[in-house]
Amino acid sequence: MRWSETCLSEQLGIDPGKELQQLYLRILRQDPALTLDPPVLATEPAAVKHNLPAQVTSFNGRDWEMIEVREMITEHRLVTLVGGGGVGKSRLAVEVAQNVLDDFPDGVWLVELPPLVQPGITAQSLAKALSLGEHPIVPLEEVIEDRLKRKKRS
Known part of the structure; x- marks a missing residue:
């Protein structure tokens, strides 16, 4: 946090607010409420299977x-x-x-x-x-x- 405080102060001219200080303490304590599960993809993204342009007109005959x-x-x-x-x-x-x-x-x-x-x-x-x-x-x-x-x- 000291490094962050120094960067904020020297580079931006501001001090960390109360919320940032509280978040820092929660991180140090390893607050379980801060843990996020990685997002789960339902399926793997589909690979591109063509390079066909979208058609905006109908195709008749032929x-x-x-x-x-x-x-x-x-x-x-x-x-x-x-x-x-x-x-x-x-x-x-x-x-x-x-x-x-x-x-x-x-x-x-x-x-x-x-x-x-x-x-x-x-x-x-x-x-x-x-x-x-x-x-x-x-x-x-x-x-x-x-x-x-x-x-x-x-």
Whole structure:
């Protein structure tokens, strides 16, 4: 308490009040009323299982495309949708991904690819989405392939 009094006095120009002095004495006496049990979490916090953006609009139509993409996802760990800009590839991917979240306990990840003007940009984009770093010996494509092979499906 003397150290605290000195700090309060020298640095703030105040003296500890009566309440602080009483609290200090209760701490010294190990007053059981001051003991707090640590908070108990009902469950462990859930790990993030996707990076899907929230959708603020409804999704209508394209049932055939949704079925086709969903079938591709059940057969392959990595599915790429290609097409012209603005045709709804990303929106379709997000809609399908949200519908299959429960089928993939390790998660579903959306990777938006920039225009393919640089060699290796696809692998770099995938690695970033999967939080993978570069390996000093193993090529990045093999690191990605290994990670995807280990992911679970229900």
